[in-house]
Amino acid sequence: MARRPAVRYKAVMLSRTKLAEQDLIVTMMTEEGEQLRAVAKGARKPGSRLSARSELFVEADVMISKGRNLxxxxxxxxxxxxxxxxxxxxxxxCASAMCEIARLTCYEDLKDPFLFPLLSRSLRAxxxxxxxxxxxxxxAAYVFKVMSHAGWRPVLDACIACEExxxxxxxxxxxxxxxxxxxRNVAEAMPVSQNELDWIGALIGLTFDELLVAPVDDLTSSKLLDVxxxxxxxxxxxRLRAFEFLRGI
Ligand SMILES: [Zn+2]
Known part of the structure; x- marks a missing residue:
């Protein structure tokens, strides 16, 4: 049988689901920000080399050959x-929650060079x-940075309705x-302090180097994670199950 052509990608592993008896479907984000799904054959056999190398949040150089579907x-x-x-x-x-968000904010056949460096830096952070x-x-910073990039940037400086x-x-x-x-008539509007609003702005605007040395207390950080x-x-x-798990522990 003729050898199928394979393409090399740099990618980070975002999720894995079982397929048949011994295989996995691995969802990845490529360096160019595209979502890529591929079958790792035999990856659930004991001692499989592919299994360890396709663990969640591993960054790897992968070879993908064309299959019938995936x-x-x-x-x-x-x-x-x-x-x-x-x-x-x-x-x-924490890393699993970020990979869950990453999987929902990257798409097949849609390149976005912002996404991979952001996720890679967030995992190192x-x-x-x-x-x-x-x-x-x-x-929380990964969420607000990637969501702001995708068009969901929160308005923080004045009331959205009346600009007060x-x-x-x-x-x-x-x-x-x-x-x-x-x-007054918006049931889900939650009280927020100026400090918390400043923090949401900082999550978007500051680098991870800056965020990692910023003093933050337990109460503020858990409120920011909630928001x-x-x-x-x-x-x-x-429904974000990995995020729910992070908040629950
Ligand atoms: Zn208003």
């Missing part, structure tokens, strides 16, 4: 296993986080802040 993942050489994101359950949960508040703000600068409520479905009087979770779930219209 491509076939024939080789994977790990370039960054993000081992620091595997040290404990909280780091794994997860590795570099040494406490829970910083893990939470890394996940003193905005005291945050409403996910309207896309940002409302003043006290415009929020990021609602923001992504509402605008992506998806």
């Amino acid at each position: 491509g076939i993942l024939t080789e994977a050489e790990v370039s960054d296993a993000h081992v620091g994101a595997r040290v404990d359950i909280e780091h794994v949960a 997860c590795e570099e986080s040494t406490d829970r508040p910083h893990l939470d703000i890394v996940a 600068p003193a905005a005291t409520r945050f409403c996910v479905s309207v896309g940002g802040v409302l003043c006290e009087s415009c929020a 990021a979770h609602r923001w992504a779930a509402t605008h992506l219209d998806a």
